[in-house]
Structures are given as C-alpha cells and as structure tokens.
Amino acid sequence: MALLSKKDANLIKDPLADNNPITIQVLGICSALAITAELKASVVMAISVLFVLGVGNVVISLIRNIIPAKIRIIVQLVVVASLVIIVDQVLKAFAYELSKTLSVFVGLIITNCIIMGRFEAFALGNGPWKSFLDGIGNALGYGVILVIVGFFRELLGSGTLFGMKVLGDPVSKTGLYSIGYENNGFMIIPPAALIVVGIIIWVQRSKNRALIEEA
C-alpha cells in the first residue's frame, strides 16, 4: 500500500482479523445479537457504525487536548449522540425511506460499546488521521462479523438472503424444501448469534494459536 504507511495500514488491517472488536475484544456483542437475523439489517448497521465511528473518532481526537479528564466519558457520549441524531434528522428530511429502516439502530449505535471503546482507548491519545483510520478499521472489523453472522442466520433461519428466497419456497415446497429440508427457527432468535459468533471465534483461534489466551 503506497497510500498508507505500514503502521497506518495496520490500523485498518488489525481490527479486521487479529484484533477484531467482536471476536477478540468481545465488544459490541449486544448489537451483534440483536440485529443479525437479517442480512440487510446487518449491512445497514455496519455502514451506520462505519460513519459514526469514523467521524466520531476524528472529532474526539481534535478536541482531545481540551476535554476535561473528569467528564470525558460524558463528552464522548455527547459527541456520539449528537452525530447520530444529526444523521437521523438529515436522513428523515432527504431519504425518508432509508431513515425508517435505520431508526431501529439509532439507539443501538449510541450504546454500542465499540464506539465508546475506541474513543476512550484510541482517539483520546492519537491524532485525527490515525484516529480516523482506527475508526474505519474497527467499524469494518465489526461489520465483517455482522455480515457473516447475518448471512448464516438469515440463510439457515429463513432460507433467504437479502429477502430473496435462495433455497426455494417453504410454503409451496419448491427447491430444497421439496426434499424435506426445513428452516431452522432457532437461527432467527438472538441466542443463535452467540453460537455463530462462538464458532467464528473458534475457527479464528484454531488458525492462529497466538490469539489463545492463557487460562
């Protein structure tokens, strides 16, 4: 990558794999459970977090030297909340349809621990450009897991992807359903996400043993 120095590139690459916010840092699990029943919702959530974390990290980084240490968490919350509200209002005015799909996620974004975690752990101690890359990297790492989980949950739970019936029609028994296949209703309830995330963690750690924590 000629565009980014090696160190900067790692800021984006690390969270995608070896320092993934969900599978390694175990942050943002709550929203990963709540919204991954459908692939579309996962993608929308991933994009929303990408925006909020990218911009929020820069804002926090810019004002990092004037934030009073005693109320820094509150300042971080205010930044996230205002960003999310502004985005929500702008969408409502200019892209009403999209805003309706997104409205469920507004609250989830504000309370997403990844955002507060990156503000606290990175943006408060680093410059705006680095913070921006860190924000994008972590949001992508979060998004990748969300999409993987959403893919399996929607496919196995509803037999669809992005709402399209890829396995045939369960009611009129076409495609896979004609040979006795059934949707697994368990996959659309939130605990199924934990199992899928667990499997991802397992696969990841068995491929890279350095990630296994000492018991």
Add this chain to the structure above:
Amino acid sequence: MAVNTEKNSYTVIFAVLMVIVVGSLLAFVASGLKPMIDENERFEKQQNILYAMGVNENEGDGDVSFVPTTQVEDEFSQYITQQLVLEGTEAVEKDNAYLINVEKALAKAKSGEKAELPLLIGEKDGEKFYIIPMYGKGLWDAIWGYMSVGENMEIKGVYFDHRGETPGLGANIKQRFFMDDFKGESIMDDNSYVGVEVAKGNNDPLNNDKEDNQVDALAGATITGNGVTAMIKESLKLYKPYLQTIRSN
C-alpha cells in the same frame, strides 16, 4: 497549550459551553429540517392509507410498494372521498382528518373522554372503503396501522407499521405475506365485532379459511402478533357504534 484541564472551574465551563454549542446545533438542524420532515411524514400517512385500500404499486408476491411520493397527493384526493371525525355514532366531515394524531385520539376515547376519531371513506371501482386507523403496542414499542372494510364488514386491506419490533421477527408485520392474509377475513362473528386474531397453530398457513376470524401468526413474534390482535379489537370497540350504522343501512 497551557490549559489546566484538571481544574473544577474549567470542567464546569467546558460542560456549560458544550451543552450550549451542541444544544443550539441540534436545535438549528432540527428546526431547519422540520418542514421537510413533516412533509415526508404527511406523504407517508397518505401512502399508508391508500395502501390499506389497495391502491399501491405491488407486483406479484414481492415487497410492499407504495404509490410514489410524487403522485401520492393527487391519488389521495382522487380516491379518498370523505374525511370524517366520529363522536359516538355522529360523523362530521372535517378537512385533513387523516392528520389527527391517532394515538392521542384513541387513548382519549378509550378513557371515555370526548375525542375526535378520524375515519376515512374511499372509493375505488365503485366500491366503498371505510378506513379505520389503529394504534397499539407490540413487544418493544408502538405498532399502528390502517384497516379498510367494506359495507359487509369484510376486510379489504390492511397496513401495519411499527417503531421498534425485532427485525426478522415482529418487524415482519409490515410484510406482504402477513398483511395480505387479512384480506377477505370478516371482522364479524355472527353479530359481534370480534376482529381478526393472529393465531398460532390454526393449521391454516396459507390462510384459505376466511370464515375463522384468524390469520396465521409469525413464528418467533408471539407478543407482536398478540399486539396486532389487541390493536384491531381496541379500534373496533371504538368504531363499532359507527360501523353498526353502515351495516344496518
């Protein structure tokens, strides 16, 4: 910079300034965008109402598809012939009755206070549609919708929406495969206004039986489904005096 960010006075001043800056920024954005947001919400209501009476752009079995926002105003005035507000069995015409806040009106009427209950009458292909607004609660938050019935008290169409039901589960109440099931169901059982129940295990997933006052429930969304059942019942209770006058005509 030689600012001492540890001092209490600094902390207080920072907090005050932050609140003022952020507060005015948000207020500025919100009031600047309000006219556009209001307009969008008005169009949405019109689209929902027209949807409930079967005026939409649905194709095949696909997704819900409304009349486009650019045409919705014209079509709304074309199809909706009367806008009424009800007080008991009295019905009075009122302009823009569809903009009345349904949540408040229903709550007031339920507690026995005087309230203006909106009711719209539409006409399509020579048939009359009585469009009743509904409001209730699902699992997480509010659910609402519109139901259109003909003079014989048979449902001609419904539209449901929700604020925060679970994606993939309760949120599916606004999908075609759920809403289309209501078409053709009667809200009457003999002479009582029972509405339509969202029923688990009624052994009728294709909804061929239109006489049972039941539609097939959504798996994994029991509470949202019960919310829909209750919402229909509540609205019918309040609109019953008026519906009876249509029926006996």
